[in-house]
Amino acid sequence: MNVPIVKTSGLTKRFLEGIPFFRREALAVADLDLEVFQGEIFGVLGPNGAGKTTTLNMLAGVARPTAGHIELFGVPFVAGDTTPFRRIGYVPETTVLPDFCTVHDLLFFFGALFGLTTAVIRERIKHLLEVTGLTKERHVLLRHLSAGQRRQVDFIQALIHDPDLIILDEPTVYLDPVILGRLREMLRGLKESGKTIVISTHSLMEIERLCDRVAVLNEGHCLKVEGRDEFLRAGGIEEEFMRIIRHGD
């Protein structure tokens, strides 16, 4: 766990908000320094509007930082370079999957975007559908899937190219306890195979069960980065989280 897969320094994001001519700058993420190491599950925790999604969007290359630097896989990330994305799988907070597509067609499209061969894509789809228990839904239109199943498809599309870094933004939304248990097992399996996972969630229970280390964000600032065990020793994740949010570090 010594190789930093993700390293940010002074990462800052400011947005312009409001109507034209009356816009003002809003700070989403301020001066964020993070290090995520290979093979760990790193949790990003914070109340609504803390800057979690913006942070993950910047790590996934979807949002441009206003200031600061990102290093991915030990290489400084340069805007416009799509090479690191080949090793990143991202599950955004919300997705709008095309209703008319079957599960297989959609996953095939994403696999093809990564330049995978047809045989490899088919093999990956088969494997991932088996793991998630969606094999029977392979040729079902997305419009006929439940919200939970669609969320699983979101998850599968991020894993189609067997990425080294998996970024998950609220992946547990809509999932029932059975699917949730399966997802947890899957994430643990990925961790054991050396994958690095960054996960943002509101669920303190998920953080407690899955994460090795946790960063607590509030109003764009990183208040604390600590191991799960330290959180537990301090009286549990929930108590420690509330204390940090109320009183700072």
Add this chain to the structure above:
Amino acid sequence: MGIKAAARDLRGTLLIGREVYRWATRERMMYGFLLLALLFILMANVPFVVDDPKVFGDQTPQQSAVHIGFVAVHIFIPLIAIFVSVGVLQSFLGRANLTLLLSKPVRSWQVLAGAVIGLFQMVFLNWFLMTAGLWVILVSQTHLLTGYLWTGMSIALVMGLLCISLSVLFYLLVPNVLAGILVILMLIAGLGGPLARETFLGAGASSFFNRMLVVSTYLLPQVNALWGVSMATLKMFTLHLDSGRVIAQTFVFIFVVLSFSFVQFHRTSRF
């Protein structure tokens, strides 16, 4: 950039184009417009059945039939291009879908180029079906296998590409249905251009004002005059227009519009 990387970029762009084409051909609105257009084109049969000079003047039934089909294609191709484009762009370039796409190894220009390619494929499909419909009617009535209809009607494709380009640009500036309405207003402004030119330029306006009016009162009527070019190609009217120059102007206009769109999209896609 090496050839391998360029080929990979091209492949990614075409994949996105194919996906956009699938999104576009799932739009019910497109089928509604296509059905109406085909019904309209079916009326091209009428001049052959009712060969009455009081109704169709001194035109031959063949000319009247081409005229009817020509009007249908040139009304419905822009309508399909504008409204289906805006509908597809709203979902395909919506924030949620864009976030998913841009987290893949594709550049923002590939996403937009794919969208334009997919939409143009959709317009091509509609144009082909409409022209084929008219061609079948003409062949069945005249028993002559002529190709002039296809070359003449190809101008409608240029018109379709222009409408898609304008829809993309306006959608990026005003991301809602208003974009489609703005494109239609722009086309109408182009049609009314010659009148405006007579009115304003004849009144001795300042040179700055003249220059401002160049786009709205000179270029757009020229683009709209493509309809006239097609008419000339179809030997319906004798027009003194340099069709090559007008088509070249239109492609330059499309290039400028798309270039501006790409710059705007690159600026705003990764927020």
